[in-house]
Amino acid sequence: MKIIASVLSILSPVRFLVVAFTCAILLLSSAFPAFAIDSYQSDPTEATTQLLDIQRKTDEAAKEPPQGLRKVQKESNEGLNEVQGAADIDKQKRPENSQSATTVEENIKNVLEKVTGK
Template identity: 40%
Template sequence: MKYISALLSHLRPVQMLLSTLLCTMLFFASGFSTLAAKNIPTKGTVQLDKIEQKAQKAIDSPAMSLETIEKRSQGGLNEVQGDADRDKMNSSNDPKLPVVKQAEKALSNIQKS
């Protein structure tokens, strides 16, 4: 029993050293992530400012007619943002909803088997 207590008494300085090292690493890790966040480009805020201006303009103007809305909707799904992320948008000429497509595919698979 004395051997275990002697061993534990020798490990206390090691435990303190390891806990101090861990706290120091956590401190520096949190500081470096903050520095990395400051270097992020702010181009996205410019687009958001333009969107906000368009939204404010739409709020201040009177209600649009149906023809005006239809003309504006011809621009695509993401009409408010203009060409922002146009390559990421998913638009197809197929009028069926994805759920309907999946249901038809599942039914055809069932009929095949």
Template identity: 50%
Template sequence: MKFIHPSKSRLARFFVGAFLCLMLFVSSTVPAIAAGSSHQSSPTKGEAKLDQTLEKSQEVLKSPPMSLGEVEDRSNKGLNEVQEDADANKMKRPENTNRSTTVQEKIENALERVTGDK
């Protein structure tokens, strides 16, 4: 049996290491590229202002702790016990986004494409 010469071994380790570094770099940049292509945003628009949410949160922070009944009442009114329904119309949800598909719908579509059933 012939053994690999030490210089060829070093060269092979170098190429394996370089390849692994390249794969780490590519795998860390692909999600950023994929996220950028599916959602086009306007750079002048910025984040949605959630002023009512901020006000409600500050009120809760200044007030004493709520009892269980108060928490249940407030959480039944909206999104949660702090925000209630403040700025609910500005938040992204499946009900208020167009062309949104759930994970379940994406899986069903992929299975339909694979199996050919509709």
């Protein structure tokens, strides 16, 4: 019985250290998202011009009767789609600007080759 009592008395400070360490990790891990404040701060008026133009076109389209096929095709050919036009076309991924991208299948093959050594 004395052996069990001595082991339990030794574990008491260790238990305190484990609890203190766990609390410290929880405190620090919850504080790290606050560091994101220093990242890029966008201008509140940034991109509002494009959005307002898209909203204006949407409102006009909602007030008018359905458009004919030729008008829809004409406006669709000017950009990504009829409403958005060419807004942010350089930021979107398309076959024309992603020729060097690897497919999911290629990524899996590369990982399997690394794992198997072939």
